[in-house]
Amino acid sequence: MMSDPAVYGPIAGILAMALATYFTRVIGFWLMGHVPVTVRVRRMLETLPGAIVVAIVVPLTAKAGAAGVIAVGVTVVAMVLRRNEFLAVALGLTAISLARAYGI
C-alpha cells in the first residue's frame, strides 16, 4: 500500500459529513419511490413513524436508568391527561432533574 501523504483541511471533513448526512436524508425517500406500494408496504409505512420513535425512546430511556423511566412515565401520563406537549416536556425534565438530585 502507498502511504497517504495528502492531508485535508477542516472544510473537507465538514463537507464529507454534510454529504453523508444529505445522502441519508434523501435515499429512503428515493428508494420508496421505486418500491410498489402494496397493502403490506403501505401498512409498514404507517407503522414506521411510531416504530422509529419507540426504537429511539426505549433504549435511551433504559440507558438513563430509573430516573429516565420515571421521566418518560411522567411525560406520557401528563400527555395523556392534558394533551399539552409544553407541559408534558417541562414535567418530564422536572421529574428527571428531581430524580437525579435525589440520587435515583
Add this chain to the structure above:
Amino acid sequence: MLCDTGKSMTTQPHTSAPAPYWTWGGLSEGAWRSAPLIPGTIVFSMVFGTIAAQKGLTLTDTVLMNAIVFAGSAQLVAIEVWKNPLTLGAVLSLATITAIVNARFILMGASLRPWLGQLPTWQAYLALLQNVDANWIVASRYRGEGGGDVSIYLGSGLALWVIWVTSVIPGYLLGAFIKDPARFGFDMMLPIFFSAMLVQMWRGSRRAIGWGIAGVVALAASYLIAGYWFVVIGAVVGSIVGGFIDDE
C-alpha cells in the same frame, strides 16, 4: 383490543389525507410546534460548540458544520475522531460515522414518501435536506392528524436550524459554560419529547403491536450491538411486523 374501526383515517391515511401544499402561515405554525425542543437544542448546540473548541476547530468551521451538517448526534460522535490535519482515511471515516449515526433519517425519509412524493420532485428533495428528528416528528404527527401543509415540516426545521447555528457560538466562546447538562435532564430531551409525541400518534392497537416489537428489538439490539444501529434494527423489524398484521 381497542381498534379504531370508526376512523377511516386509521385504515386509509394516504388516500384520505389531503395532497401536500405550502402556506406562509404553516412556517410559523411549524416553528411553534417545535418550540418545546428549543431549550434542549440550545444546550445541545452549546455543548457541541464547547467540544469543537477543545478539538481545535475554528469558530468559523464550527458554525459552518452546524449550518450545513445540522445533525447533532452525528456531529457529537464524529467530532470524537476529528484530527488536525485530516488524512483521506479520516475524511472517509467521518463520512461513514456520520452516515451510520444518521441512518434513522433513511427510515424517516421513507415514511414521508406517501406525503411528499406527491410534490414536485425538487420541492420534495429540498424539504428533505433539512430533515432532523424534531421536524420529522412534528410533521409525522401533523400528517397523522390528517394535515397536508408541508410548511409545517419546513418551518419547524428552519426554526431549529436557526437555533442550532446561533447557539453554538456562545458555547464555543464560553467553553465549559454548561458543566453538567445531565443535571437538568437535557441529555434526555429527545426521548422525553418523542414520548410525548408518541401519545399523539396513537392510532389503535394494530400499529401499537409493531411499535412494541420495535421497542423490544431496539432494546435488545442496544445491548448486543455497539453504536446507533438499534434505532434502525428496531424500527425496521417493528414496521415489517406491523405490515403483516391485518386490520380486523
